């Protein structure tokens with residue numbers, strides 16, 4: 111049994127993102143008894159306990175005390191208060207690896223409050239729940255203070271943790287996290303918005319909600335699966351559907367006329383800008 115299998119994980123804040131990671135971990139075989147989740151209110155925790163058989167605790171301090179890896183999953187604007195409260199109550203992070211999944215906040219923001227601890231910033235996404243997560247990881251551990259061996263061991267731990275729920279991308283610069291967040295962190299929401307819009311139009315055509323949703327779901331799933339065939343680029347796959355002068359071309363012309371690429375560029379730039387603003391919370 112590898113050392114990773116003996117670790118205890120404490121999730122502070124059991125909302126959408128922590129829930130997706132926890133679900134993905136349990137689905138991929140991590141022992142649910144090694145996962146502790148805390149939350150401000152009891153209901154979400156109770157649901158996670160019922161669904162995945164994990165351990166729950168309403169007290170952040172006692173959950174942290176039991177953990178080897180602490181995952182901070184509260185909203186960025188709440189983070190400083192939550193951490194300050196923990197420090198005031200005597201939380202000891204000195205023998206823990208601390209991982210945050212919050213958008214925006216820089217490593218220094220955390221270490222100014224909890225001290226110079228072993229620290230990793232992660233930008234996950236909710237497809238972690240179904241094993242298709244992308245997690246961007248950046249080590250914020252002070253290399254001078256902790257040394258290369260500790261750093262390397264923590265990288266192994268974090269890689270193993272997030273590979274339970276999908277793919278891991280290690281990032282060189284802290285600012286890369288904001289860009290990865292704009293693509294894969296927020297990305298599921300873009301696809302859901304597009305699916306919502308397609309389903310709405312299908313219903314307007316007169317299809318029942320059930321059929322409209324099914325058409326959109328299967329089309330999205332099938333198209334996504336086809337992209338794994340390395341022989342065809344995204345562009346080639348698009349062209350394979352698009353007969354010259356046909357109906358798909360007519361639809362794509364509308365997207366192009368409305369500047370799809372520019373719209374995507376602007377949207378992702380806006381996400382990066384917002385993450386940079388959030389670093390000040």
Ligand SMILES: NC(=O)C1=CN([C@@H]2O[C@H](COP(=O)(O)OP(=O)(O)OC[C@H]3O[C@@H](n4cnc5c(N)ncnc54)[C@H](OP(=O)(O)O)[C@@H]3O)[C@@H](O)[C@H]2O)C=CC1
Nearest residue numbers: 123124125126127149150151183184185186211212213234
């Ligand atoms: N959602 C996503 O797709 C992604 C989110 N993230 C990051 O994940 C973090 C969480 O986001 P998300 O899961 O969407 O937000 P949620 O609001 O769903 O989850 C945050 C949770 O933290 C709980 N909480 C608040 N204060 C405390 C406290 N003092 N102690 C314990 N728990 C507390 C909240 O409880 P209650 O509801 O009872 O107040 C809530 O359940 C954010 O920092 C975000 O930037 C990163 C990538 C993707």
Ligand SMILES: O=C(O)[C@@H]1CCC=N1
Nearest residue numbers: 213291292295296297
């Ligand atoms: O919207 C947010 O701020 C977070 C970051 C990526 C996804 N959700």
